[in-house]
Amino acid sequence: MNTLQAGAQAPQFTLENQDGESISLSTLLESKQVLVYFYPKALTPGCTVQAEQLRDHKEQLAQYNTVAVGISPDPVKKLKNFETKKELNFDLLSDEDHAIADAFGVWGLKKFMGKEYDGIHRISFLIGQDGTVKHVFNKFKTKEHHQVVIDYLAAH
Numbered sequence: 001m002n003t004l005q006a007g008a009q010a011p012q013f014t015l016e017n018q019d020g021e022s023i024s025l026s027t028l029l030e031s032k033q034v035l036v037y038f039y040p041k042a043l044t045p046g047c048t049v050q051a052e053q054l055r056d057h058k059e060q061l062a063q064y065n066t067v068a069v070g071i072s073p074d075p076v077k078k079l080k081n082f083e084t085k086k087e088l089n090f091d092l093l094s095d096e097d098h099a100i101a102d103a104f105g106v107w108g109l110k111k112f113m114g115k116e117y118d119g120i121h122r123i124s125f126l127i128g129q130d131g132t133v134k135h136v137f138n139k140f141k142t143k144e145h146h147q148v149v150i151d152y153l154a155a156h
Helices: 045-056 058-063 076-086 099-104 142-155
Strands: 014-017 022-024 033-038 066-072 091-094 107-112 115-120 124-127 133-137
Touching (some): 045 076, 058 142, 076 091, 124 142
Parallel strands (some): 066 091
Antiparallel strands (some): 014 022, 124 133
C-alpha cells in the first residue's frame, strides 16, 4: 500500500453517489476544498459514527470552505440505504472495484480478529482547490475524526 502524501496531486475521479449521479472531484474543487474520506463499509458501527459526526458538523466544515465526500466499495443501493437511515447530508460515492481507493493508496491488507483480507483503510485526504493533497488524516478514532479535521482547518 502506497498512500498518497501531502503535496501529491490527487487522482481525478468520477463516481456514482447514493442517488446514481456522477460526482467528479474536479467539479467539487471548483468552489471548495474537499475532504475525501475513505471508509470500509456502510452501516457498520465505526463507519456510522464517523458519517454521523460529519453530518452533524457539516456547517463547521463549510466555514472553512470544505465539503466532505465519503468513498467506500459499497454499491449505490447500499449507500442510498445508509444515507436514508442515518439522514446523511453529503455525497457517498461507490467505488465497487476499489480503483479510486487503489489510486489514493488506501486499499490493502488488513487484519481483523486473526483474519487477513484486502480492504479499505480508514484514511482521509484534504484536497485543496488546486487539486493537491493538503493533509492526510490517518491517525484518529472514528468518533473524533470530524474534530481532528476541524482542528486542522482552524489552525491552517
